Amino acid sequence: MTVDYSTLPHHKILCVDMKSFYASCSAVMEGYDPLECYLAVVGNKEQQGSVVLAASPKLKKEFGIKTGSRLFEIPKDDRIEIVEAKMATYLRIATEITRLFNRYVPKEAIHVYSVDESFIKIDKADHLWGDAHTIAAQIKDELNREFQLPCAIGIGPNMLMAKLCLDLEAKKKGIAEWTYEDVPGKLWPISPLREMWGIGKRLEKRLNRMGIFSVGQLARYDLEKLESTFGIMGNQLYYHAWGVDLSEMGAPIMEGQVSFGKSQILLRDYKEEHEIKHVILEMCEEVARRTRSHGKAGRTISLGIGYSDSDFGGGFYRSHTIDEPTNVTMKLYQVCLKLFHIHYTGKNVRQISIAVSNLVDDNILQLSLFEPNRVKQHELGFVVDLIRDRYGAGALLRAISYTEAGTARKRAALVGGHKA
Structure with missing residues (x-):
């Protein structure tokens, strides 16, 4: 074909x-040439584990420091300037x-x-x-x-x-x-597949298992087999390999991959299960809010847990699909708790991620004799969203956010997750 x-x-x-937008902006503000200086933007200069949000091109090339590196990984070199993020600017x-x-x-x-x-x-x-x-x-x-x-x-x-x-x-x-x-000549030779926009590591592994290692091989693969394996995303993958994209300006390029998620690198190791669960609940609240704001509900809930380097890293990422789509915080939390109890091994936790996918429009709510409060739970979420939209993310928080484990209070004062 x-x-x-x-x-x-x-x-x-x-x-x-x-190019390196945050780093370039900070370089200009500090009076440097963005392409000639050695500059890193971090979330907090006082925390050695703080994540590098951006690095100037020269810092990337000559020192190997990139987005996602840690402050303690930056060499002690007089040429390197370290600044905190100014998100509002x-x-x-x-x-x-x-x-x-x-x-x-x-x-x-x-x-x-x-x-x-x-x-x-x-x-x-x-x-x-x-x-x-x-x-x-x-x-x-x-x-x-x-x-x-x-x-x-x-x-x-x-x-x-x-x-x-x-x-x-x-x-x-x-x-x-x-x-x-x-x-x-330019698109089909691309290999490994993760260099193709829209193909992540997990999807690349699945395609590799099917004998697909380059974009050219993807373009020549049987379309019906791709669709039977990946659904509508298989159709998009096939035509994207041919450079075809019929989406209008502003539409998601990979519409079949739309999901709502949140990932958080914790500022310290979380050792106690109740503390970990507190953060999971806070994050479920945020993911549910984003899902509601787009008029969507999802059937597949995913939980990722990353263990601390002190426990030699590792972790898990697991998903569970429920019968009826939801965007209710406590429904997401219940599924995440189930996944957590099955797969958590007791190690120190340093990163948590939560996502909702398999989305549908949030315009049909099926009633159940076994859940008479479902309508109230659904409507309550929108009421809470309205209050936070009007008065700020910190205007209404759960009690767990005021515990030592909570992170929502601090994040509510940030812009884009970082200092303004």
């Missing part, structure tokens, strides 16, 4: 990535950068994918500003001139191709463009 590209949309979409700068994009196209043609990455549809801007390469170069120049911030820009006929072009070529060259004609 082959794809007839002549029948597909041929847009001009830019995917703009701000980063968000203000990101807003100003979006306003810069708005000079070239209307707001509806801009999709802010993350704080440091955006898609810009420039289909009708060529008669004003020039071709795609010219517009990309102008945007890159203005970002450097007005903010002193470096960026890379991928250009493609759809969001997926623009993103792949960015990750696999533009980040090395500055600006690059992929067309459908580039699929066999």
Whole structure:
């Protein structure tokens, strides 16, 4: 089977990535050149286990420090500058950068994918500003001139191709463009599969077991077999391997992978079961809130526990699917407790993650004779969300958040999980 590209949309979409955004912003604020300095942004300079949120390009290349490294892993070197995150400032700068994009196209043609990455549809801007390469170069120049911030820009006929072009070529060259004609020569050779956007390690292992080790092999695999194994995601994987993406601006590129989750690296080892459960309940509350805010409910609940390095690491990630979808905090918590009791081995815990997937629209609530309070529980969640939306995340907390184990009180005062 082959794809007839002549029948597909041929847009001009830019995917703009701000290089090491947090580190670059802090470098400029400290008076350094983002591309020449050695700078790391951490959550808290006073905690040696604090996570590195961003590292300047030179620090990454020459010292191997990257996002996710720990403060204690940064070498004692006079050239290295360590600063704390200023999340509120980063968000203000990101807003100003979006306003810069708005000079070239209307707001509806801009999709802010993350704080440091955006898609810009420039289909009708060529008669004003020039071709795609010219517009990309102008945007890159203005970002450097007005903010002193470096960026890379991928250009493609759809969001997926623009993103792949960015990750696999533009980040090395500055600006690059992929067309459908580039699929066999640039997309299909990609291996290992996790280098393909949208394919994580677990999915890569499943594909490897099917004899698929490159994107080209995925493109040539039997579509019906992929669909029978992965459902709608198998269809998306197949067509993405051909560079096909029909999603509109702002839609998730891998719609079949949508889930709501939360992961937290704890500031100390949690040794007592009741303390671990306190944090799990707090996180279930946050995941349930996010799920409700998007009008969704899920049937598959996942719990991940990462053990401390003092216990030689390790951990588990397990999922359980329930009969009826939910977005009620205590329902999620009950499932997580079940998974915890089955798989927890008693080691010190340093990381916890919770996710809800297998989503449906939250517009049908089935009543049960065995759960007469289900409607009240469902509605109560939305009432709590309304209070927190109006008065702040810390306006209404569970009693466990005031114990020594609780983390929600501290996190409520943060922006993006870190100091403002």
